[in-house]
Amino acid sequence: MISMSRLCPYAFALSQILVVAGAAPASAQDKEPITMGVLLPLTGFGAPVAEAGRIGIELAVKELNEAGGIDGRQINIVIADDQSDASIAVNEVKRLVHQAGIDVLIGSAVSQNNLAILPVLNEAKIPSISLSGAQTLTTEAGPYHFSLFVNAEFQSIAMVDYAKNVLNAQSAAVIADAGAQGKFAAEALKRDMEAAGIRHTGTQEYAYRATDLTPQLLSLKRGDPETLFVFPSTGEDAGTILKTLEDIGWEVNVTGNWSMSGLAGPILQIAGPDAFRNTIGLNYTAFTYCPDDTAATPYEGFVKRAQDFAGDRFSRVSQNLSAIFYESVMVYNAAVQGTGGDMSGPAIAQWIEANISSYSGMFDDLVASPTNHFLAGPRTLTAVHPDRQRPGGMFERIDCQ
Amino acid sequence: MAYELAIIFVRGLGLGAIYSLIALSFNVVYMSSGILNFAQGNILVLAGLLAALLSPPEVSVSLWLVLMLVVGCMLTLAVAAQGAMTLAPLRSSTEQHSWLVSTMAVSVIIGASILIVQGPFAVTAPYPFPGVRILGVRTPFAYLAVTALLVLCFVALQLFLRRTRTGVAISALAQDLELARATGLRVRLLQVVSFGISGAILGVTGFVAAPVISIAPDSGISYILSGFIAAVIGGMGNLYGALVGGPIVGVMAMSSAYLFGGEFQNLVLLTLLVAVLMVRPQGLFGRMSTRHV
Amino acid sequence: MLSVEALTAGYGRIPVVSDISMEVEAGRITAVLGANGAGKTTLVKALGGLIRPMAGRVLIAGRDITGADPSTATRAGVRLLLDGHRVFPDLSVHDNLKIAAITTGSRREFELLCDEYFEVFPILKQKRKDYARTLSGGQQQILALTQALLCQPKVLLCDEPSIGIAQALIPTILKELRNFASRGGAVVLVEQQIQMSLKVSDTALVMDRGSIRLSGLASDLMSDDRIRKIYMGN
Incomplete structure (x- = not known):
């Protein structure tokens, strides 16, 4: 289906919402099923993420349905393709809301699409969990x-925390891309390091996929910082930064963000295996291990089940992303159980704001408040060695003994 | 600081050589037809992608050279075909401007095709030459190779345009298109040939510079912009201008990032462009002339 | 040599000349006279292939070249000499000649042909290596004429060859046109100046507002008062 739609995305656009899973036997269920909308960029630049998302969501729904559904109600999934395009995303969400009558939306995975579809969801008071x-x-x-998904604000807190408490750094410089996210991160890092008493020696930005960052890094080197905060959005950019550091012979401790570990594949391809020598990245604590660990983590359990569920498809996608989508469905499940079956947006939101800190699943230490709906807080994240990985996308933590 | 600027200068020259080659390629087509081929950025990226796809991980020098010629020939034919299709519906390429849309369309098609084949991620191409130390800094060999390529292309183009009958005829098109028609020159054929030459330049450049260009579906636009600025600064249609314009753009972009910050790179380049257009609209090397069309 | 049958031509959809029929004989100079805007230039551009005719036919020695583009028309033997002593300014005189000799095969053949014209116009030999833009207007016209002759046409269409050049050079150019005709070529000479043109040509036709109003032997027309009336717009 995906490959066909890639060939003719526009024909596909006219078409449809696919009813995919959830055809579970309409057995003795007396309660009405829940309709779960899933909005993913099945085509366009977000396509690799969409495939990961589908596997995670479908597995979660299958497990919940087999266990009797959410609050005794079976879940039907309705998948829509936003083609990585905001205007198409809005149309698809309107269709999901008004025609398919969804109770909840999982998605999208594209930030600008989320911003575009929120008015439709707000008006219908439908809760959504995005990536x-x-x-x-x-x-x-x-x-x-x-x-x-990790946001810049909490990543910044975690990065500064690491620089302060593990590296004991007195001074730091910042390099981030010129996108909205990068600019925000640069500001947040500056603010947080000031609060932590770390001297700011310079900030530089670069355009996405710039091929030569020599001038930026040479200029930051002049300030002689003890650590360099690196906040890239793509693996290619992260790789180029690390490679350039090697080229100019600057051996500085690099404190990276989630991309630095989450996108380690393309980074390695560009910068080579030595590049991570002085580098740490952030990742969800759930996706980490220590060499001495023996007990299997919930994430390892997920990877095994997803492998059985999707086989080869699963080994080709980002397994971390797949797990985050899986967990999104589980958080929704917890919320509906918590409200006693009230699935309206306000009820779900209120429950999550009040109770998510006591949630325990694959992720722990989730945070939420009336002013913050990014659940992955600073304590959900931890510093990792991006180059020390176990199968399934598990990273070795820095704080192992 | 002088030391750092020297390093930046070296890299700026290397990067500038790529812009110069794009500008040369712009000029060849512009001279013969008045057309600016906006697909050039993605054609360059396509050549880089071919380098990445065709080269085995440990590519030998001889295989690399063979592949360079293969990619060069492929893009010569492809761009000549693009030229033929662009020119087909036009009675006059200087009075009608459907090429604005058709060259853009080709650019979009190439970008979308790369996206389908390769996905949204950048790829890296294997290279048979290791980096070299210049001023104590490891410099990608591709910067040196592409600078040598620029000199080679420039000299070859000059000889071609001055010494060969076809080349002289293409120069003639640039000077007076109507007279060229009245003279009986096969104008369309010459224009298609010049598209082919531009394809050869872009193909070999993309291949040789593959390790230092961004090979991704959406990176063509930045090369078009930098190459175009280089061409305009040097003087549209002037080969010397293209030769000098590229390094000016490359060095300015890099040193402004170093001195003022990466966010000022584009600002400095566009300011330079506007300044040149205001003070010397014909470019540094261009001559004011009334062009008969 | 050149037959034109009911030719209509113009720019876009607007005809400038309509229903023109004429015969151009070998060995003769045919003058096309008319005031500014009469359609003379449009006519010769249509004959030379620079403008595609809307209707009618153009035949060269019996071969239909209606609507052929100039590269075909020139090879069939119709060569247009544009007005305004136009040459390629940034090419040397030699290169100007080289690319104009589209029908000459070998380098040797080209050199021989050039030498012929260098005898007639020694200035070209002298300035062989100079850029064409350094030549005077008259010298450029001589170069342009030589370019046209180098492709060995059967019919030479000359659009106002006397405009913009020194008076002293005009006879040289007209003399060369006569030479070309006496070697069996046909010349169509577009001019505004009546007396000068009639003196040099064999036959003439007078155009006004896109049509032929008058034609005949040049010697007869010389004393015909109607020409002046047509020029005055009457």
Whole structure:
């Protein structure tokens, strides 16, 4: 289906919402099923993420349905393709809301699409959980919208925390891309390091996919900082930064963000295996291990089940992303159980704001408040060695003994 | 600081050589037809992608050279075909401007095709030459190779345009298109040939510079912009201008990032462009002339 | 040599000349006279292939070249000499000649042909290596004429060859046109100046507002008062 739609995306656009899963036997269920909308960029630049998302969501729904559904109600999934395009996303969401009559939306994975679809969801008071880290997705913009993806604000706190408490750094410089997310991160890092008493020696930005960052890094080197905060959005950019550091012979401790570990594949391809020598990245604590660990983590359990569920398809996608989508469905499940079956946006939002800190699943230490709907807080994240990985996308933590 | 600026200068020259080659390629087509081929950025990226796809991980020098010729020939034919299609509906390429849309369309098609084949991620191409130390800094060999390529292309183009009958005829098109028609020159054929030459330049450049260009579906536009600025600064249609314009753009972009910050790179380049257009609209090397069309 | 049958031509959809029929004989100079805007230039551009005719036919020695583009028309033997002593300014005189000799095969053949014209116009030999833009207007016209002759046409269409050049050079150019005709070529000479043109040509036709109003032997027309009336717009 995906490959066909890639060949003729526009024909596909006219077509449809696909009813995919959830055809579970309409057995003895007396309660009405829940309709779960899933909005993913099945085509366009977000396509690799969409495939990961589908596997995670479908597995979660299958497990919940087999266990009797959410609050005794089976879940039907309705998948829509936003083609990585905001205007198409809006049309598809209107269709999901008004024609398919969804109770909840999982998606989208594209930040600008989320911003575009929120008015439709707000009006219908439908809760949504997306995979977006954009700071513009405030609680005013989306009172019933939540995200399990790392945002710049919490990454900044975690990065400065590491520089201060592990590296004991007295001074630091910042390099980030010129996108909205990068600019926000640069500001947040400056603010947080000031609060932590770390001297700011310089900030530089670069355009996405710039091929030569020599001038930026040479200029930051002049300030002689003890650590360099690196906040890239793509693996290619992260790789170029690390490679250039090697080229100019600057051996500085690099404190990276989630991209630095989450996108380690393309980074390695560009910068080579030595590049991570002085580098740490952030990742969800759930996706980490220590060499001495023996007990299997919940994430390892997920990877095994997803492998059985999707086979080869699963080994080709980002398994971390797949797990985050899986967990999004589980958080929704917890919320509906918590409200006693009230699935309206306000009820779900209120429950999550009040109770998410006691949630325990694959992720722990989730945070939420009336002013923050990014659930992955600073304590959900931890510093990792991006180059020390176990199968399934598990990273070795820095704080192992 | 002088030391750092020297490093930046070296890299700026290397990067500028790529812009110069794009500008040369712009000029060849512009001279013969008045057309600006906006698909050039993505054609360059396409050549880089071919380098990445065709080269085995440990590519030998001889295989690399063969592949360079293969990619060069492929893009010569492809761009000549693009030229033929662009020119087909036009009675006059200087009075009608459908090429604005058709060259853009080709650019979009290439970008979308790269996206389908390769996905949204950048790829890297294997290279048979290791980096070299210049001023104590490891410099990608591709910067040196592409600078040598620029000199080679420039000299070859000059000889071609001055010494060969076809080349002289293409120069003639640039000077007076109506007279060229009245003279009986096969104008369309010459224009298609010049598209082919531009394809050869872009193909070999994209291949040789593959490790230092961004090979991704959406990076063509930045090369078009930088190459175009280089061409305009040097003087549209002037080969010397293209030769000098590229390094000016490359060095200015890099040193402004170093001195003022990366966010000022584009600002400095566009300011330079506006300044040149205001003070010397014909470019540094261009001559004011009344062009008969 | 050149037959034109009911030719209509213009720019876009607007005809400038309509229903023109004429015969151009070998060995003769045919003058096309008319005031500014009469359609003379449009006519010769249509004959030379620079403008595609809307209707009618153009035949060269019996071969239909209606609507052929100039590269075909020139090879069939119709060559247009544009007005305004136009040459390629940034090419040397030699290169100007080289690319104009489209029908000459070998380098040797080209050199021989050039030498012929260098005898007639020694200035070209002298300035062989100079850029054409350094030549005077008259010298450029001589170069342009030589370019046209180098492709060895059967019919030479000359659009106002006397405009913009020094008076002293005009006889040289007209003499060369006569030479070309006496070697069996046909010349169509577009001019505004009546007396000068009639003196040099064999036959003439007078155009006004896109049509032929008058034609005949040049010697007869010389004393015909109607020409002046047509020029005055009457």
